[in-house]
Each structure stands twice: as structure tokens, then as C-alpha cells.
Amino acid sequence: xxxxxxxxxxxxxxxxxxxxxxxxxxxxxxxxxxxxxxxxxxxxxxxxxxxxxxxxxxxxxxxxxxxxxxxxxxxxxxxxxxxxxxxxxxxxxxxxxxxxxxxxxxxxxxxxxxxx
Ligand code: FES
Numbered sequence: 001x002x003x004x005x006x007x008x009x010x011x012x013x014x015x016x017x018x019x020x021x022x023x024x025x026x027x028x029x030x031x032x033x034x035x036x037x038x039x040x041x042x043x044x045x046x047x048x049x050x051x052x053x054x055x056x057x058x059x060x061x062x063x064x065x066x067x068x069x070x071x072x073x074x075x076x077x078x079x080x081x082x083x084x085x086x087x088x089x090x091x092x093x094x095x096x097x098x099x100x101x102x103x104x105x106x107x108x109x110x111x112x113x114x115x116x
Contacts, residue, residue: 009050009104010037014115016048019108025072027086029061030113037104038067039113040075040086046113048106049089053077054099075101 010016016030022041029035029051038060040047051059058079061067068076074083074092082094089101105116 009102010115012115016104016106016113016115019044019046019111019113022046022113025069027067027069027075029059029065029067035059035061035065038075039106040067040069042072042086044108046106046108047086047089048104048113048115049075049084049101050104052102053079053082053096054091054101055080055082055094055096060101 025042027040030037082096
């Protein structure tokens with residue numbers, strides 16, 4: 001993978017990954033930019049968020065890129081266990097209460113997950 005780490009949102013049209021590479025339901029760090037974004041799949045629906053937990057600014061993925069998705073609905077930070085709704089990134093439990101993940105608007109086109 002290539003690309004400099006960025007703290008901002010990826011540009012429109014950027015391909016973040018492929019639907020077929022995502023567990024269903026499940027979540028993974030993007031192939032784009034060394035996992036700077038996480039992709040959450042539930043059926044044909046994909047939501048995406050910057051890969052930074054708002055509690056202590058740590059990545060949400062485990063080694064290898066897997067992201068924990070509890071009951072197919074809640075992204076769980078592996079560091080201190082904060083959980084976030086897969087739909088909108090709002091914190092629903094744990095030490096990041098009152099905060100949320102930063103969403104990235106995406107669409108699936110021809111099996112590619114692209115930034116809108
Ligand atoms: S860094 Fe995610 S819960 Fe602390």
C-alpha cells in the first residue's frame with residue numbers, strides 16, 4: 001500500500017476497498033492509505049469512518065486489519081472497549097461517551113467502495 005497518512009477526509013471518487021473483501025456483517029481497515037478508514041459492511045450496505053478512536057486517538061483495527069463488529073451493529077475499539085453504532089458512528093458505550101467517529105460518505109459502485 002502507498003500514500004502518506006492523512007488526517008483529513010479522502011477525496012470524492014477515492015476507492016477505499018472492495019465489497020467482496022469485507023466480511024458480511026463485518027468491518028475492516030481500508031486497503032486505501034494504510035488503513036486510514038474503516039469500512040463496515042452489513043449486506044449490500046457499507047458505512048465508513050476515519051480509523052481513529054475519539055477516546056485516545058488510537059486505530060480501531062486489530063493487527064491484520066480486522067475491526068471488531070459486535071452483533072453486526074457496533075464497532076468496538078480494541079484499546080479500551082468503546083463501542084460505536086455502525087450506522088452513524090455515535091458512541092454507545094465505553095470511555096468515548098459523548099463522542100463519535102468521523103463519518104466518510106461512501107457508495108458501492110461495481111463492487112468498489114468509493115467516497116462520494
Ligand atoms: S482508544 Fe478507543 S476506547 Fe480508548
